[in-house]
Amino acid sequence: xxxxxxxxxxxxxxxxxxxxxxxxxxxxxxxxxxxxxxxxxxxxxxxxxxxxxxxxxxxxxxxxxxxxxxxxxxxxxxxxxxxxxxxxxxxxxxxxxxxxxxxxxxxxxxxxxxxxxxxxxxxxxxxxxxxxxxxxxxxxxxxxxxxxxxxxxxxxxxxxxxxxxxxxxxxxxxxxxxxxxxxxxxxxxxxxxxxxxxxxxxxxxxxxxxxxxxxxxxxxxxxxxxxxxxxxxxxxxxxxxxxxxxxxxxxxxxxxxxxxxxxxxxxxxxxxxxxxxxxxxxxxxxxxxxxxxxxxx
Numbered sequence: 285x286x287x288x289x290x291x292x293x294x295x296x297x298x299x300x301x302x303x304x305x306x307x308x309x310x311x312x313x314x315x316x317x318x319x320x321x322x323x324x325x326x327x328x329x330x331x332x333x334x335x336x337x338x339x340x341x342x343x344x345x346x347x348x349x350x351x352x353x354x355x356x357x358x359x360x361x362x363x364x365x366x367x368x369x370x371x372x373x374x375x376x377x378x379x380x381x382x383x384x385x386x387x388x389x390x391x392x393x394x395x396x397x398x399x400x401x402x403x404x405x406x407x408x409x410x411x412x413x414x415x416x417x418x419x420x421x422x423x424x425x426x427x428x429x430x431x432x433x434x435x436x437x438x439x440x441x442x443x444x445x446x447x448x449x450x451x452x453x454x455x456x457x458x459x460x461x462x463x464x465x466x467x468x469x470x471x472x473x474x475x476x477x478x479x480x481x482x483x484x485x486x487x488x489x490x491x492x493x494x495x496x497x498x499x500x501x502x503x504x505x506x507x508x509x510x511x512x513x514x515x516x517x518x519x520x521x522x523x524x525x526x527x528x529x530x531x532x533x534x535x536x537x538x539x540x541x542x543x544x545x546x547x548x549x550x551x552x553x554x555x556x557x558x559x560x561x562x563x564x565x566x567x568x569x570x571x572x573x574x575x576x577x578x579x580x581x
Contacts, residue, residue, distance in 0.1 A: 296374030298325025347400030469513025
């Protein structure tokens, strides 16, 4: 299960979870680009990797800056000739209840988490397509998957990353690009003061990073949401129930309310292979003959 010879870029890797990711990937044999806003922090992590016998580069820049990201990817290509792994880890918090949150704070969090991941993924996409191999990890969160008080901006961005993963995984499949999500629970600067000291001690970021081996290795899955924390690993799924066919009667809304239990019954639910599965099932239930959507473009 070695990553020997692979080239990885980890964003936001100057501390916390990103640092743990960079150290772990390097320990598994990958050469790692440590990206961070702080040159000092990035260089410190590179020094740690070097002290352990690994190879790493410190490349600074914000993931929200397209020119900076292009420079980071270009420098990686100049140094090592390819990019095999991208871990979109960079992020910030601006927690407040939605009533008190400004739209500037909403936009800023979405910009860093979602747009930053899109910019970085776009910057490596053609490289990975050309070499017929790539592994991209988006960092989602239980706050996005299930909601969390005071994190409307963060939750929206994190769930949006799941949607980005779903589509990039479909578009990248024939090029050997596999795209997954990691939903970590870890004691970092972003969780300090939220959890008890005992909980923070158990949630060492280094206990999350081993999940990357499953997501970026040769036999990696694609379109998987891996939840990891305190050495525990599980997967989350976006599912679709069998549902109930009601039709177009004038009382369709009232009938739906009356049969709500059937519409939401989770027995037999599925994980759709692509988004149009919903429409296919709805048209089939309405007895309309429609061919399955051709996913490959």
